[in-house]
Amino acid sequence: MLVHLNGFRREPTSPVQEIHQALHAVGTDPAPHLLGYTAVARVNPFQALLYRGFGPSGVAVAPVLNSFDFDVLPSFHRLSASQTIHFHWINWVIGVATDAEQARTKVRGFLGRVDKFRDAGGKVVWTAHNVYPHDATFIDEELELQQGLADRADAVHLMAASTTEAMDGLLSVDPDRVVIAPHPSYVGAYEDYVSRQEARAALGIDADETVFVLFGALKAYKGLHALLDGFQELCRRDDGRAYRLLVAGHPDEDPDVQRFVDRCIVDPNVLIEPHRIPGAKAQYYLRCADAGLVTYTRSLNSGAALLYLSFGLPVLATDTPVFREALPAAHVQYVGNPADAATTEMADALASIGDQGRGTSRSDVLDSIAHLHSSRVSSGFRQDLGRLLGW
The missing domain is CATH 3.40.50.2000 (Glycogen Phosphorylase B;)
Structure with missing residues:
Protein backbone atom coordinates (compact mmCIF):
# COMPACT_ATOMS: atom_id res chain seq x y z
CA MET A 1 0.00 0.00 0.00
CA LEU A 2 1.34 3.40 -0.93
CA VAL A 3 1.73 6.07 1.74
CA HIS A 4 -1.01 8.68 1.85
CA LEU A 5 -0.46 11.68 4.13
CA ASN A 6 -3.86 12.58 5.56
CA GLY A 7 -4.52 16.27 6.00
CA PHE A 8 -2.09 17.52 3.39
CA ARG A 9 -4.50 17.41 0.48
CA ARG A 10 -8.24 17.73 0.61
CA GLU A 11 -10.04 14.53 -0.40
CA PRO A 12 -13.74 13.86 -1.04
CA THR A 13 -13.84 12.27 2.44
CA SER A 14 -12.32 15.32 4.22
CA PRO A 15 -12.53 16.18 7.08
CA VAL A 16 -14.20 12.94 8.26
CA GLN A 17 -11.19 10.88 7.25
CA GLU A 18 -8.74 13.18 9.03
CA ILE A 19 -10.89 13.21 12.19
CA HIS A 20 -11.16 9.43 12.31
CA GLN A 21 -7.40 9.07 11.86
CA ALA A 22 -6.68 11.67 14.54
CA LEU A 23 -8.93 9.91 17.05
CA HIS A 24 -7.45 6.47 16.38
CA ALA A 25 -3.89 7.82 16.50
CA VAL A 26 -4.48 9.02 20.07
CA GLY A 27 -6.51 5.96 21.06
CA THR A 28 -10.20 5.66 21.88
CA ASP A 29 -10.10 4.09 25.34
CA PRO A 30 -10.84 6.34 27.09
CA ALA A 31 -12.41 8.56 24.46
CA PRO A 32 -10.13 11.53 23.71
CA HIS A 33 -11.20 15.12 23.39
CA LEU A 34 -11.41 16.21 19.75
CA LEU A 35 -9.92 19.49 18.52
CA GLY A 36 -10.33 20.47 14.87
CA TYR A 37 -8.38 23.46 13.61
CA THR A 38 -8.66 25.77 10.63
CA ALA A 39 -7.39 27.51 8.54
CA VAL A 40 -4.62 24.95 8.10
CA ALA A 41 -1.08 26.23 7.50
CA ARG A 42 1.47 23.72 6.23
CA VAL A 43 4.30 25.98 5.06
CA ASN A 44 4.55 27.56 8.52
CA PRO A 45 5.07 24.89 11.23
CA PHE A 46 3.40 27.10 13.86
CA GLN A 47 0.34 24.88 14.32
CA ALA A 48 2.35 21.67 14.57
CA LEU A 49 4.49 23.30 17.26
CA LEU A 50 1.51 24.69 19.15
CA TYR A 51 -0.27 21.32 19.28
CA ARG A 52 2.70 19.02 19.76
CA GLY A 53 1.84 18.32 23.44
CA PHE A 54 -1.89 17.70 22.88
CA GLY A 55 -1.88 14.08 21.69
CA PRO A 56 0.04 12.68 24.66
CA SER A 57 -2.48 14.47 26.92
CA GLY A 58 -5.51 12.83 25.34
CA VAL A 59 -6.53 15.46 22.80
CA ALA A 60 -6.91 14.34 19.17
CA VAL A 61 -5.99 17.19 16.83
CA ALA A 62 -7.43 17.12 13.31
CA PRO A 63 -7.00 19.56 10.41
CA VAL A 64 -10.14 20.92 8.76
CA LEU A 65 -8.84 21.71 5.29
CA ASN A 66 -12.08 23.20 4.01
CA SER A 67 -12.72 25.70 6.76
CA PHE A 68 -16.49 25.76 6.24
CA ASP A 69 -16.65 22.05 7.16
CA PHE A 70 -16.01 22.76 10.85
CA ASP A 71 -19.64 21.94 11.70
CA VAL A 72 -19.06 18.20 11.16
CA LEU A 73 -17.21 17.91 14.49
CA PRO A 74 -20.24 17.43 16.81
CA SER A 75 -21.21 14.31 14.83
CA PHE A 76 -18.23 12.60 16.48
CA HIS A 77 -19.75 12.87 19.97
CA ARG A 78 -19.86 9.06 20.34
CA LEU A 79 -16.13 8.73 19.70
CA SER A 80 -14.87 11.75 21.62
CA ALA A 81 -15.36 13.28 25.06
CA SER A 82 -15.85 16.77 23.60
CA GLN A 83 -15.67 18.51 20.23
CA THR A 84 -13.92 21.84 19.75
CA ILE A 85 -13.11 23.93 16.70
CA HIS A 86 -10.06 26.15 16.92
CA PHE A 87 -10.21 29.05 14.47
CA HIS A 88 -6.90 30.64 13.55
CA TRP A 89 -6.81 33.07 10.60
CA ILE A 90 -10.37 33.88 9.49
CA ASN A 91 -9.80 35.89 6.30
CA TRP A 92 -11.51 33.05 4.38
CA VAL A 93 -14.91 33.98 5.85
CA ILE A 94 -15.33 37.19 3.84
CA GLY A 95 -12.91 36.07 1.16
CA VAL A 96 -13.36 37.92 -2.10
CA ALA A 97 -16.53 39.92 -1.46
CA THR A 98 -17.72 42.31 -4.14
CA ASP A 99 -18.97 44.98 -1.75
CA ALA A 100 -19.52 45.75 1.92
CA GLU A 101 -23.08 44.43 1.88
CA GLN A 102 -21.95 41.05 0.61
CA ALA A 103 -19.14 41.04 3.19
CA ARG A 104 -21.67 41.67 5.99
CA THR A 105 -23.90 38.89 4.65
CA LYS A 106 -20.98 36.47 4.75
CA VAL A 107 -20.08 37.51 8.29
CA ARG A 108 -23.59 37.01 9.60
CA GLY A 109 -23.98 33.71 7.78
CA PHE A 110 -20.76 32.42 9.31
CA LEU A 111 -21.66 33.56 12.82
CA GLY A 112 -25.02 31.85 12.42
CA ARG A 113 -23.19 28.62 11.62
CA VAL A 114 -21.04 29.08 14.71
CA ASP A 115 -24.20 29.46 16.79
CA LYS A 116 -25.59 26.20 15.38
CA PHE A 117 -22.27 24.50 16.08
CA ARG A 118 -22.45 25.59 19.70
CA ASP A 119 -26.10 24.52 19.95
CA ALA A 120 -24.99 21.05 18.81
CA GLY A 121 -22.57 20.85 21.74
CA GLY A 122 -19.42 22.14 20.04
CA LYS A 123 -16.95 24.46 21.74
CA VAL A 124 -15.08 27.31 20.09
CA VAL A 125 -11.53 28.66 20.41
CA TRP A 126 -10.17 31.61 18.45
CA THR A 127 -6.57 32.85 18.21
CA ALA A 128 -6.13 36.58 17.59
CA HIS A 129 -3.22 36.47 15.14
CA ASN A 130 -3.55 39.94 13.63
CA VAL A 131 -5.19 43.30 14.25
CA TYR A 132 -7.26 42.32 11.21
CA PRO A 133 -6.35 40.28 8.10
CA HIS A 134 -3.38 41.76 6.29
CA ASP A 135 -5.15 41.87 2.92
CA ALA A 136 -8.51 43.04 4.24
CA THR A 137 -10.63 45.13 1.89
CA PHE A 138 -13.69 45.56 4.12
CA ILE A 139 -12.11 46.42 7.44
CA ASP A 140 -15.30 47.29 9.34
CA GLU A 141 -16.80 43.95 8.39
CA GLU A 142 -13.60 42.10 9.36
CA LEU A 143 -13.75 43.77 12.78
CA GLU A 144 -17.43 42.83 13.11
CA LEU A 145 -16.47 39.24 12.31
CA GLN A 146 -13.68 39.20 14.89
CA GLN A 147 -15.86 40.67 17.61
CA GLY A 148 -18.70 38.29 16.84
CA LEU A 149 -16.38 35.30 17.02
CA ALA A 150 -14.74 36.53 20.23
CA ASP A 151 -18.19 36.95 21.80
CA ARG A 152 -19.07 33.35 20.95
CA ALA A 153 -15.74 31.73 21.80
CA ASP A 154 -15.33 29.60 24.90
CA ALA A 155 -11.66 30.60 24.86
CA VAL A 156 -9.79 33.40 23.10
CA HIS A 157 -6.08 32.74 22.67
CA LEU A 158 -3.78 35.76 22.88
CA MET A 159 -0.04 35.47 22.47
CA ALA A 160 0.63 38.37 24.85
CA ALA A 161 -1.39 40.07 27.55
CA SER A 162 -0.70 43.44 25.91
CA THR A 163 -2.78 42.33 22.92
CA THR A 164 -5.79 43.85 24.69
CA GLU A 165 -3.97 47.21 24.72
CA ALA A 166 -2.95 46.86 21.09
CA MET A 167 -6.54 46.06 20.10
CA ASP A 168 -8.17 48.72 22.28
CA GLY A 169 -11.18 50.12 20.45
CA LEU A 170 -11.05 47.31 17.89
CA LEU A 171 -11.79 44.22 19.96
CA SER A 172 -13.32 43.55 23.38
CA VAL A 173 -12.72 40.19 25.05
CA ASP A 174 -14.09 38.80 28.32
CA PRO A 175 -10.94 38.39 30.47
CA ASP A 176 -12.38 35.23 32.04
CA ARG A 177 -12.20 33.53 28.65
CA VAL A 178 -8.68 34.64 27.71
CA VAL A 179 -5.83 32.15 27.44
CA ILE A 180 -2.32 33.61 27.18
CA ALA A 181 0.16 31.39 25.36
CA PRO A 182 3.15 32.97 23.59
CA HIS A 183 4.20 32.27 20.04
CA PRO A 184 6.56 29.27 20.28
CA SER A 185 10.08 29.50 18.96
CA TYR A 186 11.05 27.59 15.84
CA VAL A 187 14.04 25.87 17.42
CA GLY A 188 14.27 22.42 15.86
CA ALA A 189 11.52 23.11 13.33
CA TYR A 190 13.77 23.96 10.37
CA GLU A 191 16.82 22.25 8.94
CA ASP A 192 19.85 23.93 10.46
CA TYR A 193 23.17 22.37 9.60
CA VAL A 194 24.98 24.76 7.25
CA SER A 195 27.64 27.02 8.70
CA ILE A 369 14.08 32.24 24.24
CA ALA A 370 14.42 28.88 26.03
CA HIS A 371 11.07 29.53 27.75
CA LEU A 372 9.45 29.75 24.30
CA HIS A 373 10.45 26.25 23.23
CA SER A 374 7.46 24.63 21.58
CA SER A 375 7.27 21.74 24.05
CA ARG A 376 6.86 24.17 26.97
CA VAL A 377 4.46 26.49 25.16
CA SER A 378 2.30 23.61 23.91
CA SER A 379 2.11 21.96 27.32
CA GLY A 380 1.08 25.21 29.01
CA PHE A 381 -1.45 26.02 26.31
CA ARG A 382 -2.99 22.55 26.61
CA GLN A 383 -3.38 22.90 30.39
CA ASP A 384 -4.82 26.44 30.31
CA LEU A 385 -7.16 25.65 27.46
CA GLY A 386 -8.30 22.50 29.23
CA ARG A 387 -9.38 24.46 32.29
CA LEU A 388 -11.74 26.57 30.18
CA LEU A 389 -13.01 23.74 28.00
CA GLY A 390 -13.44 21.13 30.74
CA TRP A 391 -10.81 18.74 29.45
Whole structure:
Protein backbone atom coordinates (compact mmCIF):
# COMPACT_ATOMS: atom_id res chain seq x y z
CA MET A 1 0.00 0.00 0.00
CA LEU A 2 1.34 3.40 -0.93
CA VAL A 3 1.73 6.07 1.74
CA HIS A 4 -1.01 8.68 1.85
CA LEU A 5 -0.46 11.68 4.13
CA ASN A 6 -3.86 12.58 5.56
CA GLY A 7 -4.52 16.27 6.00
CA PHE A 8 -2.09 17.52 3.39
CA ARG A 9 -4.50 17.41 0.48
CA ARG A 10 -8.24 17.73 0.61
CA GLU A 11 -10.04 14.53 -0.40
CA PRO A 12 -13.74 13.86 -1.04
CA THR A 13 -13.84 12.27 2.44
CA SER A 14 -12.32 15.32 4.22
CA PRO A 15 -12.53 16.18 7.08
CA VAL A 16 -14.20 12.94 8.26
CA GLN A 17 -11.19 10.88 7.25
CA GLU A 18 -8.74 13.18 9.03
CA ILE A 19 -10.89 13.21 12.19
CA HIS A 20 -11.16 9.43 12.31
CA GLN A 21 -7.40 9.07 11.86
CA ALA A 22 -6.68 11.67 14.54
CA LEU A 23 -8.93 9.91 17.05
CA HIS A 24 -7.45 6.47 16.38
CA ALA A 25 -3.89 7.82 16.50
CA VAL A 26 -4.48 9.02 20.07
CA GLY A 27 -6.51 5.96 21.06
CA THR A 28 -10.20 5.66 21.88
CA ASP A 29 -10.10 4.09 25.34
CA PRO A 30 -10.84 6.34 27.09
CA ALA A 31 -12.41 8.56 24.46
CA PRO A 32 -10.13 11.53 23.71
CA HIS A 33 -11.20 15.12 23.39
CA LEU A 34 -11.41 16.21 19.75
CA LEU A 35 -9.92 19.49 18.52
CA GLY A 36 -10.33 20.47 14.87
CA TYR A 37 -8.38 23.46 13.61
CA THR A 38 -8.66 25.77 10.63
CA ALA A 39 -7.39 27.51 8.54
CA VAL A 40 -4.62 24.95 8.10
CA ALA A 41 -1.08 26.23 7.50
CA ARG A 42 1.47 23.72 6.23
CA VAL A 43 4.30 25.98 5.06
CA ASN A 44 4.55 27.56 8.52
CA PRO A 45 5.07 24.89 11.23
CA PHE A 46 3.40 27.10 13.86
CA GLN A 47 0.34 24.88 14.32
CA ALA A 48 2.35 21.67 14.57
CA LEU A 49 4.49 23.30 17.26
CA LEU A 50 1.51 24.69 19.15
CA TYR A 51 -0.27 21.32 19.28
CA ARG A 52 2.70 19.02 19.76
CA GLY A 53 1.84 18.32 23.44
CA PHE A 54 -1.89 17.70 22.88
CA GLY A 55 -1.88 14.08 21.69
CA PRO A 56 0.04 12.68 24.66
CA SER A 57 -2.48 14.47 26.92
CA GLY A 58 -5.51 12.83 25.34
CA VAL A 59 -6.53 15.46 22.80
CA ALA A 60 -6.91 14.34 19.17
CA VAL A 61 -5.99 17.19 16.83
CA ALA A 62 -7.43 17.12 13.31
CA PRO A 63 -7.00 19.56 10.41
CA VAL A 64 -10.14 20.92 8.76
CA LEU A 65 -8.84 21.71 5.29
CA ASN A 66 -12.08 23.20 4.01
CA SER A 67 -12.72 25.70 6.76
CA PHE A 68 -16.49 25.76 6.24
CA ASP A 69 -16.65 22.05 7.16
CA PHE A 70 -16.01 22.76 10.85
CA ASP A 71 -19.64 21.94 11.70
CA VAL A 72 -19.06 18.20 11.16
CA LEU A 73 -17.21 17.91 14.49
CA PRO A 74 -20.24 17.43 16.81
CA SER A 75 -21.21 14.31 14.83
CA PHE A 76 -18.23 12.60 16.48
CA HIS A 77 -19.75 12.87 19.97
CA ARG A 78 -19.86 9.06 20.34
CA LEU A 79 -16.13 8.73 19.70
CA SER A 80 -14.87 11.75 21.62
CA ALA A 81 -15.36 13.28 25.06
CA SER A 82 -15.85 16.77 23.60
CA GLN A 83 -15.67 18.51 20.23
CA THR A 84 -13.92 21.84 19.75
CA ILE A 85 -13.11 23.93 16.70
CA HIS A 86 -10.06 26.15 16.92
CA PHE A 87 -10.21 29.05 14.47
CA HIS A 88 -6.90 30.64 13.55
CA TRP A 89 -6.81 33.07 10.60
CA ILE A 90 -10.37 33.88 9.49
CA ASN A 91 -9.80 35.89 6.30
CA TRP A 92 -11.51 33.05 4.38
CA VAL A 93 -14.91 33.98 5.85
CA ILE A 94 -15.33 37.19 3.84
CA GLY A 95 -12.91 36.07 1.16
CA VAL A 96 -13.36 37.92 -2.10
CA ALA A 97 -16.53 39.92 -1.46
CA THR A 98 -17.72 42.31 -4.14
CA ASP A 99 -18.97 44.98 -1.75
CA ALA A 100 -19.52 45.75 1.92
CA GLU A 101 -23.08 44.43 1.88
CA GLN A 102 -21.95 41.05 0.61
CA ALA A 103 -19.14 41.04 3.19
CA ARG A 104 -21.67 41.67 5.99
CA THR A 105 -23.90 38.89 4.65
CA LYS A 106 -20.98 36.47 4.75
CA VAL A 107 -20.08 37.51 8.29
CA ARG A 108 -23.59 37.01 9.60
CA GLY A 109 -23.98 33.71 7.78
CA PHE A 110 -20.76 32.42 9.31
CA LEU A 111 -21.66 33.56 12.82
CA GLY A 112 -25.02 31.85 12.42
CA ARG A 113 -23.19 28.62 11.62
CA VAL A 114 -21.04 29.08 14.71
CA ASP A 115 -24.20 29.46 16.79
CA LYS A 116 -25.59 26.20 15.38
CA PHE A 117 -22.27 24.50 16.08
CA ARG A 118 -22.45 25.59 19.70
CA ASP A 119 -26.10 24.52 19.95
CA ALA A 120 -24.99 21.05 18.81
CA GLY A 121 -22.57 20.85 21.74
CA GLY A 122 -19.42 22.14 20.04
CA LYS A 123 -16.95 24.46 21.74
CA VAL A 124 -15.08 27.31 20.09
CA VAL A 125 -11.53 28.66 20.41
CA TRP A 126 -10.17 31.61 18.45
CA THR A 127 -6.57 32.85 18.21
CA ALA A 128 -6.13 36.58 17.59
CA HIS A 129 -3.22 36.47 15.14
CA ASN A 130 -3.55 39.94 13.63
CA VAL A 131 -5.19 43.30 14.25
CA TYR A 132 -7.26 42.32 11.21
CA PRO A 133 -6.35 40.28 8.10
CA HIS A 134 -3.38 41.76 6.29
CA ASP A 135 -5.15 41.87 2.92
CA ALA A 136 -8.51 43.04 4.24
CA THR A 137 -10.63 45.13 1.89
CA PHE A 138 -13.69 45.56 4.12
CA ILE A 139 -12.11 46.42 7.44
CA ASP A 140 -15.30 47.29 9.34
CA GLU A 141 -16.80 43.95 8.39
CA GLU A 142 -13.60 42.10 9.36
CA LEU A 143 -13.75 43.77 12.78
CA GLU A 144 -17.43 42.83 13.11
CA LEU A 145 -16.47 39.24 12.31
CA GLN A 146 -13.68 39.20 14.89
CA GLN A 147 -15.86 40.67 17.61
CA GLY A 148 -18.70 38.29 16.84
CA LEU A 149 -16.38 35.30 17.02
CA ALA A 150 -14.74 36.53 20.23
CA ASP A 151 -18.19 36.95 21.80
CA ARG A 152 -19.07 33.35 20.95
CA ALA A 153 -15.74 31.73 21.80
CA ASP A 154 -15.33 29.60 24.90
CA ALA A 155 -11.66 30.60 24.86
CA VAL A 156 -9.79 33.40 23.10
CA HIS A 157 -6.08 32.74 22.67
CA LEU A 158 -3.78 35.76 22.88
CA MET A 159 -0.04 35.47 22.47
CA ALA A 160 0.63 38.37 24.85
CA ALA A 161 -1.39 40.07 27.55
CA SER A 162 -0.70 43.44 25.91
CA THR A 163 -2.78 42.33 22.92
CA THR A 164 -5.79 43.85 24.69
CA GLU A 165 -3.97 47.21 24.72
CA ALA A 166 -2.95 46.86 21.09
CA MET A 167 -6.54 46.06 20.10
CA ASP A 168 -8.17 48.72 22.28
CA GLY A 169 -11.18 50.12 20.45
CA LEU A 170 -11.05 47.31 17.89
CA LEU A 171 -11.79 44.22 19.96
CA SER A 172 -13.32 43.55 23.38
CA VAL A 173 -12.72 40.19 25.05
CA ASP A 174 -14.09 38.80 28.32
CA PRO A 175 -10.94 38.39 30.47
CA ASP A 176 -12.38 35.23 32.04
CA ARG A 177 -12.20 33.53 28.65
CA VAL A 178 -8.68 34.64 27.71
CA VAL A 179 -5.83 32.15 27.44
CA ILE A 180 -2.32 33.61 27.18
CA ALA A 181 0.16 31.39 25.36
CA PRO A 182 3.15 32.97 23.59
CA HIS A 183 4.20 32.27 20.04
CA PRO A 184 6.56 29.27 20.28
CA SER A 185 10.08 29.50 18.96
CA TYR A 186 11.05 27.59 15.84
CA VAL A 187 14.04 25.87 17.42
CA GLY A 188 14.27 22.42 15.86
CA ALA A 189 11.52 23.11 13.33
CA TYR A 190 13.77 23.96 10.37
CA GLU A 191 16.82 22.25 8.94
CA ASP A 192 19.85 23.93 10.46
CA TYR A 193 23.17 22.37 9.60
CA VAL A 194 24.98 24.76 7.25
CA SER A 195 27.64 27.02 8.70
CA ARG A 196 27.67 30.80 8.45
CA GLN A 197 30.61 30.54 6.04
CA GLU A 198 28.89 27.96 3.83
CA ALA A 199 25.70 30.02 3.72
CA ARG A 200 27.59 33.16 2.75
CA ALA A 201 29.57 31.31 0.10
CA ALA A 202 26.35 29.99 -1.42
CA LEU A 203 24.88 33.50 -1.63
CA GLY A 204 28.10 35.26 -2.68
CA ILE A 205 28.42 37.34 0.49
CA ASP A 206 31.82 38.31 1.89
CA ALA A 207 32.87 37.71 5.49
CA ASP A 208 33.16 41.43 6.31
CA GLU A 209 29.65 42.38 5.17
CA THR A 210 26.97 43.21 7.73
CA VAL A 211 23.85 41.39 6.54
CA PHE A 212 20.22 42.16 7.36
CA VAL A 213 17.54 39.63 6.44
CA LEU A 214 13.87 40.20 5.66
CA PHE A 215 12.33 36.73 5.41
CA GLY A 216 8.74 35.80 4.60
CA ALA A 217 5.85 36.92 2.43
CA LEU A 218 6.32 40.41 1.01
CA LYS A 219 3.33 42.62 1.82
CA ALA A 220 2.81 46.35 2.01
CA TYR A 221 2.15 46.38 5.77
CA LYS A 222 5.76 45.33 6.33
CA GLY A 223 6.98 48.86 5.66
CA LEU A 224 9.06 47.73 2.70
CA HIS A 225 9.90 51.06 1.10
CA ALA A 226 10.71 52.81 4.37
CA LEU A 227 13.04 49.95 5.22
CA LEU A 228 14.74 50.07 1.84
CA ASP A 229 15.06 53.86 2.03
CA GLY A 230 16.76 53.54 5.40
CA PHE A 231 19.06 50.81 4.14
CA GLN A 232 20.07 52.85 1.11
CA GLU A 233 20.75 55.85 3.35
CA LEU A 234 23.00 53.65 5.50
CA CYS A 235 24.90 52.45 2.43
CA ARG A 236 25.51 56.06 1.33
CA ARG A 237 27.27 56.86 4.59
CA ASP A 238 31.04 56.77 4.35
CA ASP A 239 31.68 54.65 7.44
CA GLY A 240 34.04 52.15 5.82
CA ARG A 241 31.64 49.23 6.20
CA ALA A 242 29.92 46.98 3.69
CA TYR A 243 26.21 46.31 4.12
CA ARG A 244 23.87 43.86 2.47
CA LEU A 245 20.08 43.52 2.61
CA LEU A 246 18.83 39.99 1.95
CA VAL A 247 15.14 39.68 1.01
CA ALA A 248 13.52 36.27 0.63
CA GLY A 249 9.80 35.70 0.22
CA HIS A 250 6.83 35.66 -2.13
CA PRO A 251 5.48 39.10 -3.09
CA ASP A 252 1.73 39.65 -3.31
CA GLU A 253 0.14 41.50 -6.24
CA ASP A 254 0.04 44.91 -4.59
CA PRO A 255 1.66 47.41 -7.00
CA ASP A 256 3.56 48.94 -4.10
CA VAL A 257 5.10 45.54 -3.31
CA GLN A 258 5.96 44.97 -6.96
CA ARG A 259 7.71 48.35 -7.03
CA PHE A 260 9.70 47.31 -3.94
CA VAL A 261 10.83 44.14 -5.72
CA ASP A 262 11.89 46.20 -8.75
CA ARG A 263 13.89 48.55 -6.54
CA CYS A 264 15.64 45.62 -4.87
CA ILE A 265 16.56 43.98 -8.16
CA VAL A 266 18.49 47.03 -9.38
CA ASP A 267 20.22 47.78 -6.06
CA PRO A 268 23.71 46.19 -5.97
CA ASN A 269 23.64 46.03 -2.16
CA VAL A 270 20.40 44.04 -2.09
CA LEU A 271 19.93 40.34 -2.81
CA ILE A 272 16.33 39.29 -3.36
CA GLU A 273 14.64 35.98 -4.06
CA PRO A 274 10.99 36.94 -4.67
CA HIS A 275 9.55 33.45 -4.28
CA ARG A 276 8.28 31.17 -1.52
CA ILE A 277 11.34 29.71 0.19
CA PRO A 278 11.29 25.95 0.89
CA GLY A 279 11.89 25.09 4.53
CA ALA A 280 15.13 23.26 3.74
CA LYS A 281 16.50 26.39 2.05
CA ALA A 282 15.62 28.85 4.81
CA GLN A 283 18.79 28.09 6.75
CA TYR A 284 20.97 29.66 4.03
CA TYR A 285 19.26 33.03 4.37
CA LEU A 286 19.15 32.93 8.16
CA ARG A 287 22.60 31.52 8.85
CA CYS A 288 24.40 34.12 6.73
CA ALA A 289 22.68 37.08 8.42
CA ASP A 290 23.67 39.28 11.35
CA ALA A 291 20.18 40.59 12.20
CA GLY A 292 16.54 40.02 11.30
CA LEU A 293 13.99 42.72 10.47
CA VAL A 294 10.34 43.07 11.51
CA THR A 295 9.93 46.80 10.92
CA TYR A 296 6.24 46.58 10.08
CA THR A 297 3.69 49.39 9.90
CA ARG A 298 0.99 47.13 11.39
CA SER A 299 1.53 43.97 13.40
CA LEU A 300 0.18 42.10 16.37
CA ASN A 301 2.35 38.99 16.56
CA SER A 302 5.35 38.04 14.45
CA GLY A 303 6.42 34.54 13.58
CA ALA A 304 9.33 36.05 11.65
CA ALA A 305 10.76 37.59 14.83
CA LEU A 306 10.72 34.17 16.53
CA LEU A 307 12.27 32.59 13.45
CA TYR A 308 15.19 35.04 13.52
CA LEU A 309 15.73 34.52 17.24
CA SER A 310 15.56 30.74 16.75
CA PHE A 311 18.58 31.05 14.46
CA GLY A 312 20.42 33.16 17.02
CA LEU A 313 19.86 36.54 15.37
CA PRO A 314 19.06 39.79 17.17
CA VAL A 315 16.03 41.61 15.80
CA LEU A 316 15.14 45.14 14.77
CA ALA A 317 11.39 45.58 15.36
CA THR A 318 8.76 48.29 15.25
CA ASP A 319 8.12 49.51 18.78
CA THR A 320 4.79 47.97 19.89
CA PRO A 321 3.50 46.82 23.29
CA VAL A 322 3.18 43.21 22.09
CA PHE A 323 6.74 43.07 20.76
CA ARG A 324 8.03 44.62 23.99
CA GLU A 325 6.28 41.90 25.99
CA ALA A 326 6.90 38.93 23.72
CA LEU A 327 10.52 39.39 22.62
CA PRO A 328 13.70 39.22 24.75
CA ALA A 329 14.82 42.74 25.61
CA ALA A 330 18.55 42.01 25.40
CA HIS A 331 18.40 40.93 21.78
CA VAL A 332 15.82 43.26 20.26
CA GLN A 333 16.15 46.91 19.31
CA TYR A 334 13.19 49.09 18.41
CA VAL A 335 12.46 51.75 15.84
CA GLY A 336 9.45 53.99 15.32
CA ASN A 337 6.66 52.94 12.99
CA PRO A 338 8.07 53.06 9.43
CA ALA A 339 4.99 54.98 8.35
CA ASP A 340 6.21 57.89 10.50
CA ALA A 341 9.93 57.31 11.12
CA ALA A 342 12.45 59.45 9.26
CA THR A 343 14.82 57.74 6.83
CA THR A 344 17.77 58.73 8.99
CA GLU A 345 16.12 57.09 12.02
CA MET A 346 15.75 53.82 10.12
CA ALA A 347 19.35 54.03 8.92
CA ASP A 348 20.61 54.65 12.46
CA ALA A 349 18.57 51.72 13.77
CA LEU A 350 19.93 49.41 11.09
CA ALA A 351 23.50 50.46 11.86
CA SER A 352 22.96 49.80 15.57
CA ILE A 353 21.36 46.35 15.19
CA GLY A 354 24.03 45.45 12.64
CA ASP A 355 26.76 46.24 15.17
CA GLN A 356 24.93 44.22 17.81
CA GLY A 357 24.53 41.30 15.44
CA ARG A 358 28.23 41.21 14.60
CA GLY A 359 29.06 40.96 18.28
CA THR A 360 26.22 38.74 19.49
CA SER A 361 26.71 35.21 20.78
CA ARG A 362 24.17 32.98 19.06
CA SER A 363 23.96 30.79 22.16
CA ASP A 364 23.02 33.82 24.27
CA VAL A 365 20.11 34.57 21.94
CA LEU A 366 18.92 30.97 22.12
CA ASP A 367 19.15 31.01 25.92
CA SER A 368 16.93 34.10 25.98
CA ILE A 369 14.08 32.24 24.24
CA ALA A 370 14.42 28.88 26.03
CA HIS A 371 11.07 29.53 27.75
CA LEU A 372 9.45 29.75 24.30
CA HIS A 373 10.45 26.25 23.23
CA SER A 374 7.46 24.63 21.58
CA SER A 375 7.27 21.74 24.05
CA ARG A 376 6.86 24.17 26.97
CA VAL A 377 4.46 26.49 25.16
CA SER A 378 2.30 23.61 23.91
CA SER A 379 2.11 21.96 27.32
CA GLY A 380 1.08 25.21 29.01
CA PHE A 381 -1.45 26.02 26.31
CA ARG A 382 -2.99 22.55 26.61
CA GLN A 383 -3.38 22.90 30.39
CA ASP A 384 -4.82 26.44 30.31
CA LEU A 385 -7.16 25.65 27.46
CA GLY A 386 -8.30 22.50 29.23
CA ARG A 387 -9.38 24.46 32.29
CA LEU A 388 -11.74 26.57 30.18
CA LEU A 389 -13.01 23.74 28.00
CA GLY A 390 -13.44 21.13 30.74
CA TRP A 391 -10.81 18.74 29.45
